[in-house]
Every structure is written in C-alpha cells, then in structure tokens.
Amino acid sequence: MKYSGQPDGMMQTDSLxxxxxxxxxxxxxxxxxxxxKRIYNxxxxxxxxxxxxxxxxxxxxxxxxxxxxxxxxxGRFKSWLYTICVNQCRExxxxxxxxxxxxxxxxxxxxxxxxxxxxxxxxxxxxxEREYARQELAELMQQCLKELSDEQREVIIMKExxxxxxxxxxxxxxxxxxxxxxxxxxxxxxxxxxxxxRNITIELLNDEN
Amino acid sequence: xxxxxxxxxxxxxAYLYGEASELERQQVEQYLAENPKARAELLALKExxxxxxxxxxxxxxxxxLPVTAHHRExxxxxxxxxxxxxxxxxxxxxxxxxxxTHISWSDxxxxxxxxxxxxxxxxxxxxxxxxxxxxxxALRSKRLNETSxxxxxxxxxEWIRASVAPVTQPANSISDEQLKQYTSALYAENxxxxxxxxxxxxxxxxxxxxxxxxxxxxxxxxxxxxxLQNLYSRLNALEQNTELYKQETDQLLTGIMASVxxxxxxxxxx
Numbered sequence: 001m002k003y004s005g006q007p008d009g010m011m012q013t014d015s016l017x018x019x020x021x022x023x024x025x026x027x028x029x030x031x032x033x034x035x036x037k038r039i040y041n042x043x044x045x046x047x048x049x050x051x052x053x054x055x056x057x058x059x060x061x062x063x064x065x066x067x068x069x070x071x072x073x074x075g076r077f078k079s080w081l082y083t084i085c086v087n088q089c090r091e092x093x094x095x096x097x098x099x100x101x102x103x104x105x106x107x108x109x110x111x112x113x114x115x116x117x118x119x120x121x122x123x124x125x126x127x128x129e130r131e132y133a134r135q136e137l138a139e140l141m142q143q144c145l146k147e148l149s150d151e152q153r154e155v156i157i158m159k160e161x162x163x164x165x166x167x168x169x170x171x172x173x174x175x176x177x178x179x180x181x182x183x184x185x186x187x188x189x190x191x192x193x194x195x196x197x198r199n200i201t202i203e204l205l206n207d208e209n
Numbered sequence: 210x211x212x213x214x215x216x217x218x219x220x221x222x223a224y225l226y227g228e229a230s231e232l233e234r235q236q237v238e239q240y241l242a243e244n245p246k247a248r249a250e251l252l253a254l255k256e257x258x259x260x261x262x263x264x265x266x267x268x269x270x271x272x273x274l275p276v277t278a279h280h281r282e283x284x285x286x287x288x289x290x291x292x293x294x295x296x297x298x299x300x301x302x303x304x305x306x307x308x309x310t311h312i313s314w315s316d317x318x319x320x321x322x323x324x325x326x327x328x329x330x331x332x333x334x335x336x337x338x339x340x341x342x343x344x345x346x347a348l349r350s351k352r353l354n355e356t357s358x359x360x361x362x363x364x365x366x367e368w369i370r371a372s373v374a375p376v377t378q379p380a381n382s383i384s385d386e387q388l389k390q391y392t393s394a395l396y397a398e399n400x401x402x403x404x405x406x407x408x409x410x411x412x413x414x415x416x417x418x419x420x421x422x423x424x425x426x427x428x429x430x431x432x433x434x435x436x437l438q439n440l441y442s443r444l445n446a447l448e449q450n451t452e453l454y455k456q457e458t459d460q461l462l463t464g465i466m467a468s469v470x471x472x473x474x475x476x477x478x479x
Contacts, residue, residue, distance in 0.1 A: 181219035191257050195260065
C-alpha cells in the first residue's frame with residue numbers, strides 16, 4: 001500500500017509518545033512534525049479545501065497538546081489522534097455549513113486548482129499528457145468524494161489513504177468493526193455509482209492511463 | 210448492485226482489503242465462485258479503489274503551531290503581571306522614599322506626612338487630622354448620647370464648637386497679627402518698588418524724549434537744506450533759461466532789424 005499511515009518507525013514513535021506524555025516539549029513538537037502531514041491530508045480529503053483543512057489540523061494538534069498528558073494507553077495514540085481529528089473535522093464542517101449558505105458541493109473553490117494542475121504537470125519530466133490525465137483523474141476523484149456523506153467519506157479516507165485496519169477505524173469512530181466494514185462497503189458502492197454517472201470522462205482518462 | 214441478503218458485506222470488505230482470516234477467505238471465494246454477479250461487483254469495487262489511488266497526498270508545510278506560542282504566551286502573561294505588580298510596588302516605595310514620607314499609627318489616627326515628621330502635640334499648631342479626630346470624637350459621643358439620653362443637635366454643635374474653639378482661636382489671633390505685619394511689610398515693599406520703577410521710567414522717558422527731539426531737529430535741518438538746494442537749482446535753471454531766451458530774441462531782433470534796414474534801401478533804390 002502506498003499510504004502506510006505510519007509516518008516513521010513504530011518504535012521511535014512509541015518512545016516519543018511516552019516522552020511527550022510526560023511533558024517533553026521537544027518530543028511533542030517532534031510528534032507534530034511526524035503526524036502533521038497525515039492529519040492534514042485526512043482533513044484535506046474530508047473538506048477538499050486547504051483553509052478548512054489547515055484550520056482543523058491546527059485545532060487537532062492544539063487539542064493533542066492539551067490532552068496528551070491524559071492519554072492512558074500510549075499504544076492507542078494513533079486512534080486517539082484520529083479521533084480528535086475526526087471530531088475537529090465534523091465540528092468544523094458543521095460550523096462551515098452554518099456559516100455559509102453556499103454549499104461545499106459547488107465547484108467554485110476548485111476552479112483555480114485546475115490551472116495549478118496544468119502548471120504542475122508541465123514541470124514534470126514524465127509524459128506531460130499522461131501526467132495531466134492523472135491530475136485530471138485526481139481532480140475528478142476529489143469531486144466524487146465530496147458527493148459522499150461525511151460518514152462514508154471518513155471511512156474511505158481512513159481505509160484508503162490513511163491505511164488503517166478496520167479494527168483501528170472502529171476504535172477511532174467508536175463503532176463495531178462490522179459497522180465500519182459495511183459503512184465502507186456502502187461508501188465504495190456510492191462512489192462507484194457517482195463514478196458511473198461521470199462514466200465517459202473516467203473511461204477516457206482510464207484509457208490514457 | 211447489492212450483495213445477497215445472506216452474505217454480509219463486511220466479509221466482502223475484509224476480503225477486499227486482505228484482512229479476512231483464512232476461513233473467511235475461503236468462504237468469500239466460494240461465494241464468489243458461485244455468484245458471477247458478486248464477482249463483477251468485487252471487480253468494480255477494485256476498480257473504484259484503483260481510481261481512489263489516483264488522488265495523491267498533498268504536501269504541506271508545517272506552520273508554527275500556536276500551541277507552543279500559546280503556552281509561552283500564558284507564561285509570559287503571568288510573568289508580565291508579576292513584573293507589573295513588582296514595578297508598581299517599587300514605584301510606590303521609591304516615591305515614598307523620595308518624598309520622605311512618614312506613616313504612623315496611633316490609637317485614633319493614621320498620620321501620613323511628607324518631609325520631616327512634625328512634632329506631634331504643640332498647642333498652637335494643631336493639624337487638620339487632630340481637628341478631625343476631635344470632631345470624630347464629638348460625633349461619637351453624640352451618637353452615644355443619642356442612644357442613651359438623646360441630646361439635641363444644637364447641643365452637640367455647641368459642644369463641638371466649644372471643643373474646637375481653643376484650637377481655632379489662638380490660630381486666628383496669631384495669624385491676624387502676622388497678617389498685619391506681613392501686609393504692612395508687603396505694602397512698604399510695594400511702595401518702594403513702585404517709586405523706584407516710576408523714577409527709572411521717568412528718567413528713561415526723558416532721555417528718550419531728548420534723543421527724539423535731537424533727532425527731529427536734525428531731520429528738520431536736513432529737510433530744509435534739501436529744499437533750499439532744490440530751490441536754488443531750480444532758480445539757476447530758470448535764470449539760465451531766461452538768459453538763453455533773451456540772447457535768442459536779441460539775435461532774432463538784430464536779424465530782423467538788419468533785414469528791415471536793408472530792404473527799404475533796396476526798395477527805395479528800385
């Protein structure tokens with residue numbers, strides 16, 4: 001799997017967590033460095049918006065700082081951190097939906113992203129055409145993921161991108177393992193339908209890939 | 210497309226993600242072998258997963274977390290508050306020291322004084338505090354009386370006046386005497402200063418006036434001289450003009466006379 005979900009060697013993280021729990025300031029900032037990218041990427045895929053993702057990520061780590069000393073089982077750190085993250089994301093989403101009449105489903109946020117994809121593609125050494133197609137597919141997947149319900153999206157992100165086991169996902173969301181599995185199943189099925197709706201573009205891109 | 214009711218989707222998911230036990234795996238594979246529809250669905254889901262993989266991680270720059278800043282800030286805030294308290298206490302102490310303040314407690318008063326400590330009880334120089342203390346005492350006795358025998362307000366006032374009188378009277382007489390002395394001294398001093406000032410100013414005015422007169426006469430002289438010069442030059446010019454005019458007329462006249470005297474002679478000849 002491309003996304004290991006584990007930022008560094010497990011042992012190193014373990015001792016780090018213990019140090020951080022005991023109030024070691026340096027260990028804490030090292031933990032932030034190790035997990036920042038993962039948490040940010042979870043948040044980003046949840047919101048598909050950089051600013052909201054940054055907001056939720058920041059809040060997650062602030063909460064981590066405040067509550068780290070109360071973490072009993074250091075082995076549960078990953079689940080614990082993701083639980084904070086999931087809750088922050090949900091809260092942020094609720095606020096955002098309340099604050100703005102404009103729904104996240106509108107595409108206005110991603111108009112500039114497409115040009116960015118073009119530019120990024122041009123700087124690569126690979127076949128730019130294929131690279132662009134890949135970017136395009138990524139773009140499309142973003143939009144499709146956005147159409148899912150928050151609950152389904154959470155599970156898909158955790159499973160596909162954060163590389164978590166079903167046991168971990170169940171732990172994070174505080175649900176039975178089977179519920180996590182069936183939620184993922186319905187999420188994937190919904191995603192499949194959404195993709196089928198956009199079938200033509202996908203097939204086109206797929207051929208090129 | 211849906212799995213059949215008797216086959217749980219959770220098992221299918223475990224299989225899809227390679228988290229099924231050996232027994233579960235066999236179960237799923239058997240089920241798939243019997244159901245081509247389910248096979249197609251699993252394939253489709255795999256396809257979805259492949260597409261999901263196209264969405265890469267985004268790189269992110271870790272910003273300075275406000276957490277650590279927050280921690281330090283709160284520490285700093287506490288430190289700042291403590292420093293502020295310490296500084297203000299220091300300022301108060303220094304100002305007390307600079308103004309040479311004395312604070313003393315006795316049974317009925319708090320005495321705060323700047324500079325040298327006043328001698329506490331000289332009969333004539335009663336301080337405001339002492340008067341106040343007396344009034345307080347009087348009021349207290351009044352209150353006491355009110356509760357027990359009920360003195361009239363008039364009586365209390367008289368009593369206060371009586372108790373304050375020995376304090377105010379000597380102070381008044383002394384200040385009257387001093388005032389007279391002081392005013393007379395002031396008067397004399399003022400008179401002297403005034404006289405000096407008037408003398409000085411008169412002298413200076415005279416001097417200035419004289420200087421002005423001299424200046425004025427000089428100016429008048431100069432003016433007259435200028436006028437006279439002007440007049441002379443004009444007269445001279447007029448004189449010269451008339452002289453010239455006289456000469457010219459003389460010449461003209463002699464010319465005419467000569468021509469007149471010669472012409473009749475020629476006419477007579479003709």
